[in-house]
Amino acid sequence: MQQPQTQSSGPPIHYLAAMLTVILDWLWGMPEIAGGATGVGIIALPFLMLSIGAVAFTGVTLIQRFMGSDGWGAALAKGVVMGVVAGVPFMVTGTAIGGVLLGWAGLGALRRMLGGGDEQPRQIPGQKR
Numbered sequence: 001m002q003q004p005q006t007q008s009s010g011p012p013i014h015y016l017a018a019m020l021t022v023i024l025d026w027l028w029g030m031p032e033i034a035g036g037a038t039g040v041g042i043i044a045l046p047f048l049m050l051s052i053g054a055v056a057f058t059g060v061t062l063i064q065r066f067m068g069s070d071g072w073g074a075a076l077a078k079g080v081v082m083g084v085v086a087g088v089p090f091m092v093t094g095t096a097i098g099g100v101l102l103g104w105a106g107l108g109a110l111r112r113m114l115g116g117g118d119e120q121p122r123q124i125p126g127q128k129r
Contacts, residue, residue: 013078014068015105017060018098024059024086025094028052032089045089053087056094 032048035041061079064070086094
């Protein structure tokens with residue numbers, strides 16, 4: 001029995017969503033590190049984590065929905081994942097995962113620019129052209 005061939009449809013998230021995750025990770029990384037070194041900062045660290053996660057969740061969800069042409073369910077799921085990634089304390093997780101996804105999206109864009117991509121643009125479900 002022959003297995004069907006699968007074709008990659010590009011990066012899982014829009015490059016702006018990955019870039020937002022990396023930027024938020026770096027923007028709030030130093031306050032998180034400084035906060036972890038003080039008694040008051042340790043109390044503020046959960047608030048910082050939740051606020052960074054909420055901003056990343058909102059931004060990624062909206063980018064995926066309106067620029068990445070995902071449905072609300074997929075956009076919300078990607079927003080939750082990237083919100084958690086950005087909210088993890090210290091700059092390792094968000095930068096690593098966001099950087100990999102940003103590179104993946106950049107390679108996909110480069111492939112399309114060089115004429116190697118024959119992908120049709122995705123349309124938002126329920127939206128007319």
